[in-house]
Amino acid sequence: MQPARRPGGRSAKVRAAVHDAVIDLLREEDWDTLSIARVAERSGVHQATIYRRWGTLPALVDDAVTEQLAKGSPVPDTGSLRGDLEAYAMQAAADVAGPLGHLYVRAAQVSTRSEDYQTFMAERAVQLEVMLARARERGEDPPGLLELIEVVLAPIYYHAIFFNRPIGPEHARTYVDRLLRLRAG
Amino acid sequence: MQPARRPGGRSAKVRAAVHDAVIDLLREEDWDTLSIARVAERSGVHQATIYRRWGTLPALVDDAVTEQLAKGSPVPDTGSLRGDLEAYAMQAAADVAGPLGHLYVRAAQVSTRSEDYQTFMAERAVQLEVMLARARERGEDPPGLLELIEVVLAPIYYHAIFFNRPIGPEHARTYVDRLLRLRAG
Known part of the structure; x- marks a missing residue:
């Protein structure tokens, strides 16, 4: 060149x-x-x-996948906590079921210590915190970020990784019901 | 030879x-x-x-890891549903935090379609169903297997994979509280 x-x-x-x-x-x-x-x-x-x-190839894959992740769907803003959580859960399930789903898992395995990946995870966390803060400002009682991740996001990934069968949107929506029942209970 | x-x-x-x-x-x-x-x-x-x-190397790793998984801890039998669930959650957290923890995830990624892995997962499911059936026989109200996996096991793996930081036994125990609150609520 x-x-x-x-x-x-x-x-x-x-x-x-x-x-x-x-x-x-x-x-x-x-x-x-x-x-x-x-x-x-x-x-x-x-x-x-x-x-x-x-x-190296791993450094290249890391860079490409992290950028791809960062392009991912913006967090929803539907005007209600339930609406935001359902849109978020259904989008996450669709992402994991999509052609790049297995990449997200593999990227986490090779990248958790990389600076780009840490930055991506931190930015994503901030976006989700903003979504939850909006609910609080509307007088709703949102879960904490960790509770959202553990109750809604974790089983979406578990199904894809361990059962090799991503869940559909209706199944993802039941995790939101579960999360809101825990808040109400 | x-x-x-x-x-x-x-x-x-x-x-x-x-x-x-x-x-x-x-x-x-x-x-x-x-x-x-x-x-x-x-x-x-x-x-x-x-x-x-x-x-091939992948076939060998598959065989070795699946056998290692099958040797894993037996499901607990403490005499109470809460006792069994807490022992199970704490054992799972310890397994994932242990030196072979990353193997379980990688094995699932390379093996989900292999017959040995399917057999291992099916056998493990039967053992857990037996644990839950014992609770039912004692007159307790156990969760379904899928609910147990989604609420207790999935976040244990999520922390290890995506945060690269396995959780400790006390954190694992909170997932059992969550599961029992969902049953009671």
Whole structure:
């Protein structure tokens, strides 16, 4: 490649092309068959460029998946606690059932110590805290963030990982009922 | 190796030695550095024997981990529903926090479609159903198996996978409180 005249612009384009190739390949095939050679072929970016920029395949996958996660659905704002929680639960179930669902789990396993992943998790936590704070401002009695994660999000992931069978939206909605019963009880 | 005179006995010994080597190596180091060569070196069993018997590294890991899971703790029988649930939750939290904890998750990801893993999950489900049936016979009102898994087991795994920080026994016990509050409410 020629030296870039506008390094920011070209750099961003290379990054996007490589990220897209990683995510496409991970949608289509097994994680274990992924290689930098295949990413280069798919993205049209030279292997040497990829190695220079990301160093290793795990670092590249980490970067691509974390960015993909960050693009994820915004937290809902429906005007009521139950509405927000149901929309959130149904969206989470759909995400985990979707073509990138297994990535979220695998990313957590390889990335929990990476700074990008920690940043992503922290930002997501803040967004959810804002959703719960809105309910409090409306005079509702929202759960804490940890309770929301444990009662609603954890079983959504458990089904996908251990039963290899993601749940549907109606099943996800029952977790919200459970959470609200715990608050009321 | 010489042809075995007692094929059952030698076969079982080879299997145990290879399994032990796999589990030891997985305790000590990253999954990704495991190889049949390293298993051969550690177990003292020829690579050719391992290849002939298991075919591939994933098949070998699957077999070793599933057997390890099956050796896991028996379900408790304390004489009360709360006692059984608390012992079960605390044991599960300890297992996930232990040196093989990450194996359980990784095994589920690679094995959910394997017959051995399905058999293991089905056997474990039966054991838990027996524990819940004992409570019913004593006149208690136990949860269903799915409710137990979703409310108690799922968050134990979620903490370990997504926060990379397994919970302690007292935290696990709060999930039992939650489950019993849902039953009472």
